[in-house]
Amino acid sequence: MSVAAFVVIAFMLTMYVLLDGYDLGVAAIAPLIGRTERERDAVLASIGPFWNGNEVWLVASVAALFALFPEVYASAFSGFYLPFVVALWLLMFRGLALELRRHLPSELWRQFWDAALSFSSALLIVTFGVALGNLLRGLPLNAAGYFQGTFDDLLNPYALLVAVFALVTLGQHGAAFVLMRVEGGPAALATRLLDRSWWVVLILYAGVTALTLVVHGLPARGGWLLVLPVLSLSALTALRVSLKQGRPGAAFTMSSVFLATLLVATAGTIYPYILPAFPPGRGGISIFAAAPSSLAVASALGVTILGSILVLLYSSVVWKRMAGKIRVE
Amino acid sequence: MDPVIADRLQFAFTVMFHYLFPIATIGLAPFVAVYTWKAARTGDEETARIARFWTRIFAINFAAGVVTGIPMQFQFGTNWAVFSRRSGPLIAQPLAMESMFAFFLESVFLGILLYRRERAPTMLTAWSAVLVCAGAWASGFFIITANAWMQHPVGYSIAPDGTIRLVNIWAVLFSPFALWQSAHVLTGALLAGGFIVAGIGAYYLLSQREPQIGRRFVRAGCIVGFVCSMLIVFPTGDENGRDVTTYEPVKLAAMEGLFASEKGAPLAIIGMPDTSKNDLIDPIFVPQILSILAYGNPDANVKGLRAYAHGLWPPVELTYYAYHVMVGLGTIFMGVYAIAVLLLFRDRLFSVPLMLWALMLLMPFPYIANEAGWVVSEVGRQPWIIYGIMRTTEGVSPNVASGETLFTLIGFAGMYFLLGVLFLLLVLREIAIGPSGAEQAARPSTPLRMTGDGGA
Numbered sequence: 001m002s003v004a005a006f007v008v009i010a011f012m013l014t015m016y017v018l019l020d021g022y023d024l025g026v027a028a029i030a031p032l033i034g035r036t037e038r039e040r041d042a043v044l045a046s047i048g049p050f051w052n053g054n055e056v057w058l059v060a061s062v063a064a065l066f067a068l069f070p071e072v073y074a075s076a077f078s079g080f081y082l083p084f085v086v087a088l089w090l091l092m093f094r095g096l097a098l099e100l101r102r103h104l105p106s107e108l109w110r111q112f113w114d115a116a117l118s119f120s121s122a123l124l125i126v127t128f129g130v131a132l133g134n135l136l137r138g139l140p141l142n143a144a145g146y147f148q149g150t151f152d153d154l155l156n157p158y159a160l161l162v163a164v165f166a167l168v169t170l171g172q173h174g175a176a177f178v179l180m181r182v183e184g185g186p187a188a189l190a191t192r193l194l195d196r197s198w199w200v201v202l203i204l205y206a207g208v209t210a211l212t213l214v215v216h217g218l219p220a221r222g223g224w225l226l227v228l229p230v231l232s233l234s235a236l237t238a239l240r241v242s243l244k245q246g247r248p249g250a251a252f253t254m255s256s257v258f259l260a261t262l263l264v265a266t267a268g269t270i271y272p273y274i275l276p277a278f279p280p281g282r283g284g285i286s287i288f289a290a291a292p293s294s295l296a297v298a299s300a301l302g303v304t305i306l307g308s309i310l311v312l313l314y315s316s317v318v319w320k321r322m323a324g325k326i327r328v329e
Numbered sequence: 330m331d332p333v334i335a336d337r338l339q340f341a342f343t344v345m346f347h348y349l350f351p352i353a354t355i356g357l358a359p360f361v362a363v364y365t366w367k368a369a370r371t372g373d374e375e376t377a378r379i380a381r382f383w384t385r386i387f388a389i390n391f392a393a394g395v396v397t398g399i400p401m402q403f404q405f406g407t408n409w410a411v412f413s414r415r416s417g418p419l420i421a422q423p424l425a426m427e428s429m430f431a432f433f434l435e436s437v438f439l440g441i442l443l444y445r446r447e448r449a450p451t452m453l454t455a456w457s458a459v460l461v462c463a464g465a466w467a468s469g470f471f472i473i474t475a476n477a478w479m480q481h482p483v484g485y486s487i488a489p490d491g492t493i494r495l496v497n498i499w500a501v502l503f504s505p506f507a508l509w510q511s512a513h514v515l516t517g518a519l520l521a522g523g524f525i526v527a528g529i530g531a532y533y534l535l536s537q538r539e540p541q542i543g544r545r546f547v548r549a550g551c552i553v554g555f556v557c558s559m560l561i562v563f564p565t566g567d568e569n570g571r572d573v574t575t576y577e578p579v580k581l582a583a584m585e586g587l588f589a590s591e592k593g594a595p596l597a598i599i600g601m602p603d604t605s606k607n608d609l610i611d612p613i614f615v616p617q618i619l620s621i622l623a624y625g626n627p628d629a630n631v632k633g634l635r636a637y638a639h640g641l642w643p644p645v646e647l648t649y650y651a652y653h654v655m656v657g658l659g660t661i662f663m664g665v666y667a668i669a670v671l672l673l674f675r676d677r678l679f680s681v682p683l684m685l686w687a688l689m690l691l692m693p694f695p696y697i698a699n700e701a702g703w704v705v706s707e708v709g710r711q712p713w714i715i716y717g718i719m720r721t722t723e724g725v726s727p728n729v730a731s732g733e734t735l736f737t738l739i740g741f742a743g744m745y746f747l748l749g750v751l752f753l754l755l756v757l758r759e760i761a762i763g764p765s766g767a768e769q770a771a772r773p774s775t776p777l778r779m780t781g782d783g784g785a
């Protein structure tokens with residue numbers, strides 16, 4: 001049951017990264033690929049109908065974590081009080097920027113919100129990257145399982161590197177999405193961007209993977225994890241091939257597969273801990289420790305699994321209905 | 330500052346601000362759904378404009394509701410870690426259901442409602458509007474279940490280490506307490522929706538713009554507002570009162586400012602509770618009514634505050650005044666809307682400017698009544714965070730300093746102030762443009778064109 005709970009949380013967070021990842025990425029690179037106001041309108045219109053639904057995967061993951069691993073929810077959220085609140089402010093700011101920019105026909109108004117949007121989206125990706133980096137590296141936890149470190153501890157070089165990697169990778173993910181949904185100027189710029197960012201992603205991927213092995217060591221039971229780099233690299237290669245063949249849909253799919261393999265690798269690395277301690281080997285909060293009663297887990301699993309299936313079903317109908325390219329005239 | 334006070338201030342401020350927006354989305358969603366549906370069915374141009382108008386107002390409220398709602402979900406963990414740890418297996422169930430079954434529905438289908446490029450509503454948009462409405466109402470229901478459980482815990486057991494275990498999820502979801510509380514809260518929101526529609530309609534009539542549409546708004550808003558102003562008192566308010574009597578008797582005593590236990594307790598309509606004298610100052614009583622309201626029996630004995638240890642008292646004054654504000658406003662609402670509906674059915678309403686003024690000026694008051702109700706419910710629950718099980722002081726995060734909480738509280742206050750200003754600006758602008766003005770007004774230019782098959 002605990003394993004199932006872990007898998008469900010990992011699945012929901014992966015969905016969050018795949019889906020909100022592209023709209024965060026699009027928003028972050030909007031100034032790069034939308035040179036004029038009309039171009040930016042087109043770029044942002046491509047994520048307009050979807051971003052809110054995508055963000056609910058985060059809200060839902062948090063709720064599922066609260067239900068399935070209340071210890072972890074309480075410890076992580078109170079431990080990282082300030083970073084979490086800052087992330088919240090960024091989320092709020094970004095949501096406002098996306099929704100409000102359309103509401104006044106004033107150029108200044110839009111310029112302000114567009115800048116706010118790109119800034120807060122990029123910073124959010126960095127914040128999530130730092131969080132992910134620290135999760136992989138392990139956290140200073142005290143005996144009661146509460147975080148016991150300072151803000152500076154979180155900004156270690158490894159976590160910062162992961163953050164940079166996250167920024168470039170989600171930027172690429174966003175560019176692939178734009179290519180799929182927008183025609184004209186932004187698409188050309190996105191193609192150029194992808195052409196260059198691909199190499200950066202490749203190099204950062206190699207660096208982060210190597211460093212993770214150094215920081216974390218090879219996980220004891222994780223032999224199967226070695227398959228994942230192969231998958232990641234194939235996906236990354238296929239992404240480039242699809243781009244060269246001019247198949248943006250396939251490129252976006254491959255970008256998603258690439259991200260998914262990275263997240264599965266993360267989950268596999270920290271397992272069986274959901275909040276591993278630093279330095280590695282000191283334990284942490286394991287998924288088997290203090291699991292809530294089986295009825296609570298069963299109920300929450302039922303809700304999240306059934307819910308996810310329903311959501312994916314109707315979301316795919318909506319995605320189909322709202323498909324089609326946006327053209328800048 | 331005491332960290333508990335800082336956390337309570339922050340929670341109260343953020344949740345009360347958040348709730349301003351669900352009031353309007355829950356209350357307006359049915360109007361959006363009905364108008365969109367009608368427009369799609371009949372192809373009537375005016376109805377389509379009305380549907381778009383309310384959709385835009387709804388969307389602004391929704392955006393503000395989402396951005397202020399996300400911090401709420403995090404706050405249980407950041408500020409109330411011990412509470413979350415102990416009660417998470419239970420209290421997070423309705424929260425997970427809310428996300429999976431309500432928020433997704435609302436957000437995904439709102440995408441269609443807002444971004445479809447056709448001008449006229451189609452059946453797809455009509456269905457989306459209905460699903461968005463279902464999502465808004467369901468999220469209200471689930472969150473209230475969580476709150477109701479904190480007022481009256483059911484379906485649980487306590488493990489040796491103090492964690493609360495879930496024993497019966499159906500008991501939690503469908504406890505009569507939760508059902509009546511949901512009914513009362515959702516009615517309160519719909520009441521506000523009716524008042525908003527009628528109020529804006531009255532504004533259009535008084536300012537002599539959109540007379541045709543103004544009449545439609547006033548008519549629909551008055552009927553919904555009147556029905557809700559009855560339902561909010563009876564049966565839902567009445568049942569809430571009985572539940573409080575049964576399960577949270579100290580709260581009842583504080584709400585009524587009843588210090589001494591009394592047989593055939595009177596209802597104080599006016600009066601000032603004074604906790605230094607432990608008595609109600611300058612009261613006006615109606616004999617025996619409280620016993621009737623609480624127990625349905627004029628001679629029933631109602632326990633006063635003095636019957637309980639002082640440590641179990643909630644802040645009496647705040648609970649008492651908030652309750653009287655809510656009930657007082659409820660009475661006024663019923664009176665004004667009864668007259669309005671009477672005039673409406675005699676075809677006199679639109680020629681009585683005084684009444685239209687009343688409808689317009691009454692618009693903000695359901696917000697006050699709703700927030701006051703929450704103060705009764707939450708402040709009156711003190712000193713418990715989970716009634717009878719866990720005290721609020723035991724629930725806070727041990728490792729968050731009050732300085733951090735205060736700092737973030739100031740940050741939230743600043744952001745919410747800006748958000749409030751922007752919100753008012755945008756809503757007032759939409760109202761000024763109006764349903765018919767939308768075509769001519771410089772809507773943000775959309776230089777975009779969908780190619781390919783954008784769906785049906």
Ligand code: HDD
Nearest residue numbers: 510513514517562566567569570656659698699702703706
């Ligand atoms: C338009 C808003 C509105 C109006 C006019 C009223 N209420 Fe109310 N009331 C609410 C909106 C509300 C609320 C905001 O929805 C509350 C807060 C928490 C809750 O459950 O509902 C509430 C709480 C609340 C509670 C506390 C429930 C608890 O502590 O769990 C009681 C006993 C009543 N109400 C009873 C009444 C009565 C007898 C009214 C008759 C006039 C009345 N309310 C009018």
Ligand code: HEM
Nearest residue numbers: 337340341344345348472475476703704707708711714721
């Ligand atoms: C939107 C409507 C709500 C409003 C306006 C509201 C209002 C308040 C207020 C004023 C307090 C502070 C009480 C005090 O410290 O004296 C409070 C506390 C609290 N409320 Fe609510 N509440 C709302 C809904 C909810 C819901 C739905 C939940 C649970 C899911 C909840 C959970 C809490 C918790 C955990 C606290 C902190 C502990 C405490 O001070 O009791 N509230 N709320």
Ligand code: HEM
Nearest residue numbers: 350351354391394395398399401402432436465468469472
């Ligand atoms: C402490 C309690 C609360 C928490 C934790 C909470 C949490 C949230 C969250 C996370 C969202 C954003 C969802 C999204 O991204 O789409 C949200 C929005 C919403 N909340 Fe709350 N909420 C609380 C109180 C309430 C209450 C009391 C109600 C109604 C009775 C309510 C009704 C809604 C609705 C209808 C929305 C959708 C957005 C909107 O319509 O404004 N919430 N809430």
